[in-house]
Amino acid sequence: MDHLEILEGEAIHILREVAGQFRNPALMFSGGKDSTVLIHLMVKAFYPSPPPFPVLHIDTGHNFPEALTFRDDLARQYGLKLIVKEVEHTISKRGLQDATGKFPSRNALQSHTLMDAIKELGLDACIGGGRRDEEKARAKERNFSVRDASGAWKPYNQRPELWDIYNGRIQQGGNVRVFPISNWSELDVWRYIQREKIGLPSLYFSHERECIRHNGRLVAVSEYILIDGSDVLETKNVRYRTVGDMTCTAAVESNAFTVEEVIAEIENTNISERGQTRMDDQLSEAAMEDRKLKGYF
Numbered sequence: 001m002d003h004l005e006i007l008e009g010e011a012i013h014i015l016r017e018v019a020g021q022f023r024n025p026a027l028m029f030s031g032g033k034d035s036t037v038l039i040h041l042m043v044k045a046f047y048p049s050p051p052p053f054p055v056l057h058i059d060t061g062h063n064f065p066e067a068l069t070f071r072d073d074l075a076r077q078y079g080l081k082l083i084v085k086e087v088e089h090t091i092s093k094r095g096l097q098d099a100t101g102k103f104p105s106r107n108a109l110q111s112h113t114l115m116d117a118i119k120e121l122g123l124d125a126c127i128g129g130g131r132r133d134e135e136k137a138r139a140k141e142r143n144f145s146v147r148d149a150s151g152a153w154k155p156y157n158q159r160p161e162l163w164d165i166y167n168g169r170i171q172q173g174g175n176v177r178v179f180p181i182s183n184w185s186e187l188d189v190w191r192y193i194q195r196e197k198i199g200l201p202s203l204y205f206s207h208e209r210e211c212i213r214h215n216g217r218l219v220a221v222s223e224y225i226l227i228d229g230s231d232v233l234e235t236k237n238v239r240y241r242t243v244g245d246m247t248c249t250a251a252v253e254s255n256a257f258t259v260e261e262v263i264a265e266i267e268n269t270n271i272s273e274r275g276q277t278r279m280d281d282q283l284s285e286a287a288m289e290d291r292k293l294k295g296y297f
Contacts, residue, residue, distance in 0.1 A: 004192050011038075011180035012045040013164065014143055018125055018178055019052055021168035025125035025178070026056040026083070031067030032243035033200055034129025034181060036074065037189055040198050041180065043078055053127065054081040058113050060106040061088045062224045062245045070201040085117045102226045103219070105248040115151045118175055125168070127178045133185045134272060143182050149173030186241070186273055187266050194259045203240045204262065206254045210235050217250035241273035 001009070018025050027042060029035045042051050057071060075082040087106050090113040091098055099105055118126065132139040140155050144166045147153055159167050168176055181189070193200065211218040212231040218238055219225065224247045227233075238251035239262070256262045 004188065004195060007181070007184055007188055008041065008044075008192070010164070010183065011041050014166065014178065014180040015042055015045040015127070017166050017168070018127060019046070021166070022125040022176070024122050025053050025127060026121065026123050027053045028126055028128040029055045029057050029071060029082075030129075030243060031057075031063070031071045031201060032129070033189055033193065033204060034131065036070075036198060036200060037181060037192060038127065038129050039074060039078065039080070040196060051078060051080055054083050056083045056085065056117060056121075056123075056126070058110045058117070059084050059086045059088075060110055060245050061086060062106055062222075062247050064201070064203055064240075064243060064246055066201045066203050067243050070199075074199075083117075083121070085113050087113045089113075090116060099247075102228075103214075103247045104224065104226075105245050107245055107248060111151065118151070123175060124170060125176045125178055127180065129181055130177075130179045131184050131186070131189075132182050138179075138182075141177070141179060141182070143179050144168055145177040145179065146170060147175050147177060151175070153177075187263065190259065190263050190266060194263065201243065203243055206237050206239050206257050206261075208235060209238050209251065211238065211251060214250075218253065219250050220246055222246045 027035070027038060029039070039051075039055070042053060046052055055075065059068075071082070074080070087110050090096065091109065093116075094112060096109060096112065099109070114126075117123070130138050130141070132141075140158070141153075142158050142161050144159065144161065145153065146157065146159065148171070161167075170176055184192075192198070210221040211234055212221060212225075212227065213219075213234070218234075218236060220238075221227065221233060224245075236251075236253055237255055239254040239256060240249065240251055242249065254262075254265060256265050
C-alpha cells in the first residue's frame, strides 16, 4: 500500500466505526476541499449502499456563492440528505448581536447554530474535515473528540486511541466530533484529489477577483465587508487554499489553474493554509482554541 492508500484506509475505518458506535451521526459540510474529500470517502466506505449519514451545513450567510452552488450540485450527484441551518435564523431566535466592523465574521456565532442543530436533530456524532496540520489547537484533538452537553471541548480530557481503538462513549447530552482525515496534510488532500479525480469549487483554482489588501492579505470585495476611503481596489489572479466566511478568508495570488499546478505551489510554501488565509485565527495566539472551548467545530 502507498501512503495515500494507508490514509484512505484509516479514514474509511473511522467512518465505519462511527456507523457502528453512534445512533445518529451527521457529516459536516462547508463546500471546501476537506469536507468534499470526506463525502468521497463516505461513499467509498459504504458502497454499494447509499451514504448513511446526512450532510449538515451551518450557513453563516456570508458564504462564497460558488461554494453553495457546488454544495447543492454535490448533494444531487450523490443523493445526499442535505440539512442546512442558518446563522441568520439563530441570531433572530436567540436575540444575538451580529458582528460589526470592517470584517464582520460570524464564525463565533455559528457555534450557537451548530449546538441548536445538534439538539434539534438529536446528533451524537458530528464528522468533520479538520486536520492536525492546519492549526495548533486542531493538533491537540483525537480522531474521536468528546464534547460535553454544552458543546465545550476540554483539551485535558482527550482519550487515548491506541491500536486504532476508538471510544465513542458519551454522557447524556454530549456528542463526539470525529476527524477521519486528521492525520492528512494539505498536500495529502490535494494528491488524493488528483488520484481520485475529485471535483472542487472553482474557488480553489486561479481566477480573476476584485480584492482589497488588509495586513498583507488579499480579501475579496463583497457586500459583507466594509469598504472605506483608504481601501484600494485591485483585480488579481487569485485562488483560495481554504473556504470559509467571505469576511475572514483571504485569497492568495496564483496562476495555478489545475490540480497539478496547485500541488506544485503547495510543495513550495512553508506557510499553513489557515496561517496564510484565515484572518479569524490571527485575533490571538489561542483564537481557534478559544472558539473550540465554546463549541466551535
